[in-house]
Amino acid sequence: MKFNLVFSLSVVASFAGAFPLGSLGLASWDVEGYAKDNPIGVTTGGKGGETVTVETVTDFNAAVKDDKPRIILVKGNLNFTSRPKIGSNKSIIGVRKTAHITGSGLDIFHVDNVIVQNLKISFIFDNDCITIRNSTRVWIDHNEFASDISKGPDYYDGQVDIIRASDWVTVSWNYFHDHWKSSLVGNDDTLRDVDFGHLHITYHHNYWRNEGTRGPAGRFGHQHVYNNLYADFLYQAIHSRSDNQVLVEGNVFRGNTREALSTYGLVIPDDSPNTCVCGDEELDGFANLGAKNDWGGAGVNITQFGDFVKAPYKFKLTPLFLVSTVVKLGAGIGKI
Ligand SMILES: *[C@@H]1O[C@H](CO)[C@@H](O)[C@H](O)[C@H]1NC(C)=O
Ligand SMILES: *[C@@H]1O[C@H](CO)[C@@H](O)[C@H](O)[C@H]1NC(C)=O
Numbered sequence: 001m002k003f004n005l006v007f008s009l010s011v012v013a014s015f016a017g018a019f020p021l022g023s024l025g026l027a028s029w030d031v032e033g034y035a036k037d038n039p040i041g042v043t044t045g046g047k048g049g050e051t052v053t054v055e056t057v058t059d060f061n062a063a064v065k066d067d068k069p070r071i072i073l074v075k076g077n078l079n080f081t082s083r084p085k086i087g088s089n090k091s092i093i094g095v096r097k098t099a100h101i102t103g104s105g106l107d108i109f110h111v112d113n114v115i116v117q118n119l120k121i122s123f124i125f126d127n128d129c130i131t132i133r134n135s136t137r138v139w140i141d142h143n144e145f146a147s148d149i150s151k152g153p154d155y156y157d158g159q160v161d162i163i164r165a166s167d168w169v170t171v172s173w174n175y176f177h178d179h180w181k182s183s184l185v186g187n188d189d190t191l192r193d194v195d196f197g198h199l200h201i202t203y204h205h206n207y208w209r210n211e212g213t214r215g216p217a218g219r220f221g222h223q224h225v226y227n228n229l230y231a232d233f234l235y236q237a238i239h240s241r242s243d244n245q246v247l248v249e250g251n252v253f254r255g256n257t258r259e260a261l262s263t264y265g266l267v268i269p270d271d272s273p274n275t276c277v278c279g280d281e282e283l284d285g286f287a288n289l290g291a292k293n294d295w296g297g298a299g300v301n302i303t304q305f306g307d308f309v310k311a312p313y314k315f316k317l318t319p320l321f322l323v324s325t326v327v328k329l330g331a332g333i334g335k336i
């Protein structure tokens with residue numbers, strides 16, 4: 001049964017253009033988690049607005065900047081020299097496998113209701129691939145993020161960083177690879193007054209391969225981390241610190257990973273070697289484990305359990321034995 005199902009899935013995948021995982025009932029292909037179920041309403045992006053196709057930096061910037069609902073289809077390589085600011089009510093969707101962003105990444109600052117799908121974002125200098133700051137209802141889905149991990153922790157910045165009281169975010173089906181610092185939630189332990197009680201984020205069905213730290217690392221918020229595949233996530237994958245809470249379930253770790261999950265407040269030197277050689281001490285975070293995880297031999301250091309024991313919404317949990325197959329088939333660009 002097990003092997004037949006995995007085999008059938010692979011066969012289905014090799015024939016399908018748009019991947020039918022959603023219809024197979026194994027996982028949700030639609031927005032799910034905090035970007036869907038939250039007090040302000042489901043994230044719809046540009047739904048109901050005009051659809052435009054952009055192929056240049058100038059046209060992209062013009063299409064994203066106001067707050068009118070708009071669906072922006074992106075084609076080709078866009079090499080930004082400064083970071084575009086995305087307005088509210090936008091869906092930014094790459095066309096097939098053509099949309100590639102380099103140079104500078106995207107700022108989602110002080111806005112509400114944004115969807116980013118099917119973009120490849122790589123080799124972004126001096127800042128994150130995507131920064132979500134003081135923004136609500138954001139869905140980052142089916143993108144690919146990559147650079148060069150051999151450059152060390154501080155050459156590139158984060159892949160998807162979510163900061164300054166942002167809330168109701170889902171990060172799903174992304175392929176994060178060959179990069180050190182992946183996803184930081186809450187960027188400073190002195191920002192308790194700003195961040196505490198916000199930063200509700202769902203991470204599901206992401207494929208992390210050959211990464212260093214922060215898959216994700218959270219402060220002061222709540223993150224539900226389920227059904228992700230971690231392959232060679234080298235130093236520390238999930239880190240919960242400064243009274244942050246994580247609910248970790250149905251994830252699979254493969255290859256070489258020192259620590260899959262830690263709530264010990266120490267920010268390890270592999271993560272921030274620029275501060276202190278011994279690492280920085282912060283308060284511990286909390287973690288709870290829901291459905292069984294497959295740690296694959298990686299370390300787990302839970303210093304305290306919290307009260308985030310169950311997701312406050314319905315979601316489709318992929319059975320643990322299928323997570324690796326389903327995530328590899330479904331994550332990244334060219335799948336939607
Ligand atoms: C987003 O669009 C909705 C519907 O058109 C509108 O009510 C809302 O004000 C817009 N948001 C912003 C920040 O302009
Ligand atoms: C992007 O533009 C910069 C110069 O502004 C250049 O150095 C770099 O090679 C370009 N990258 C790509 C992928 O075209």
Ligand SMILES: *[C@@H]1O[C@H](CO)[C@@H](O)[C@H](O)[C@H]1NC(C)=O
Binds near residue numbers: 110111112134
């Ligand atoms: C956060 O964003 C809102 C708009 O949604 C803005 O009114 C407010 O000034 C921003 N707060 C900060 C601290 O930037």
Ligand SMILES: *[C@@H]1O[C@H](CO)[C@@H](O)[C@H](O)[C@H]1NC(C)=O
Binds near residue numbers: 264299301303
């Ligand atoms: C686990 O956490 C404890 C603090 O409770 C710490 O003393 C220990 O060094 C941690 N283990 C690792 C491997 O970091």
